[in-house]
Amino acid sequence: MNPISIGKLSSATSVNIEAIRYYEREGILPEPLRNQGGWRIYFGEDVKRLKFIHKCRELGFSLKEIKSLLSLVYSGNFTCKEVHDLTLEHAKKIHQKISNLKKMEAVLVEMASQCSRENVPDCPIVDSLYH
Numbered sequence: 001m002n003p004i005s006i007g008k009l010s011s012a013t014s015v016n017i018e019a020i021r022y023y024e025r026e027g028i029l030p031e032p033l034r035n036q037g038g039w040r041i042y043f044g045e046d047v048k049r050l051k052f053i054h055k056c057r058e059l060g061f062s063l064k065e066i067k068s069l070l071s072l073v074y075s076g077n078f079t080c081k082e083v084h085d086l087t088l089e090h091a092k093k094i095h096q097k098i099s100n101l102k103k104m105e106a107v108l109v110e111m112a113s114q115c116s117r118e119n120v121p122d123c124p125i126v127d128s129l130y131h
Contacts, residue, residue: 006020060094
C-alpha cells in the first residue's frame with residue numbers, strides 16, 4: 001500500500017483525525033513516519049491496526065484493555081485462549097453494566113410514576129432526587 005495522509009487514514013477507518021492523534025499520544029497507535037514536509041504518513045499496517053482499535057472501541061473496550069490486546073497480538077506469542085479470556089472478562093464487565101443500567105431504569109420509571117404531570121411547582125421527582 002502506498003503511504004496515505006491522516007485524512008485518508010481517517011476516511012479508510014471511520015476514525016476521526018483527533019482520535020487518531022489521541023491514540024498516537026496514548027501509544028495505542030505507533031508514532032507515524034513523516035514526509036519531507038513534516039506531514040504524518042501511514043501505511044497498510046496502520047489501517048489494519050486502527051480498524052482493530054476502532055472495532056474494540058465499538059465493543060466498549062477501554063484504552064487499557066485495547067493496549068493489553070494489542071500488546072498480546074503484536075508480541076506474536078499469544079494464544080487464542082489468552083484473547084478468549086480477555087474477551088470474556090470484558091463481557092462480564094458489560095453484563096454488570098447492563099445490570100446496573102436496568103436498576104437505574106427501574107428507579108427512574110418508579111420516580112416518573114410518582115409524578116402527577118400537573119403544571120404545579122411541587123414535583124415528586126425533584127423531591128426524590130434530594131433524598
